[in-house]
Amino acid sequence: MKQAVAAIVLIAGLLVLVLVFGFFNKWMDRGDNAWAYADPPLTQNWTGDASAGGISLKLALRLKRDEFSFFDYGDGDSEDNHRSLSGEAVLCDATGRRQSYAVSGLVRDRHAQRTMLTFSAPPNEMPGLRLERIDLAWDGTAALTGEAQLAHALPGGGTRISSSDPLTGRPVQFRFRTGMDAACALP
Secondary structure: OHHHHHHHHHHHHHHHHHHHHHHHHHHHHHHHOHHHHOOOOOOOEEEEEEEEOOEEEEEEEEEEEOOOOOOOOOOOOOOOOOOEEEEEEEEEEOOOOEEEEEEEEEEOOOOOOOEEEEEEOOOOOOOEEEEEEEEEEEOOOOOEEEEEEEEEEOOOOOEEEEOOOOOOOOOEEEEEEEOOEOOEOOO
């Protein structure tokens, strides 16, 4: 009988430790990654507008936070700190081109005032402007802006690098709003 009581006490103690550890990690994550608990969230649907080389662009983004385990200590890389994003994007332009991309990213600070997204081109990419990278600035509400680096996808699969607007020489500036635009929406 004493052994059964001791086993129950041991199991209950272990459960309490696991719960305390889980709550502590959640509390620490809220402090390190306030952006992940904000209302409205960064991880939602966004639509942005810009102009590059005299062509109007529209970018639809769907962002989500990559899943993580509170028991995962990682490799000690404090740059990540459970700040990884993934998602999908669609870039539409005034010529009628509509291209989808896979998105990966990293939130660089606890309030997501600095976030970098990179875009993976599909194997069947149409010729035209291609998103390479965008540096986002979020104010914690519905104001999201980004400086995009673009390339030109060439027929046959090559690219020509162009990190800025060909007319101004500056990075392409996107201004985003929440939600999807019917003219350029994610599937």
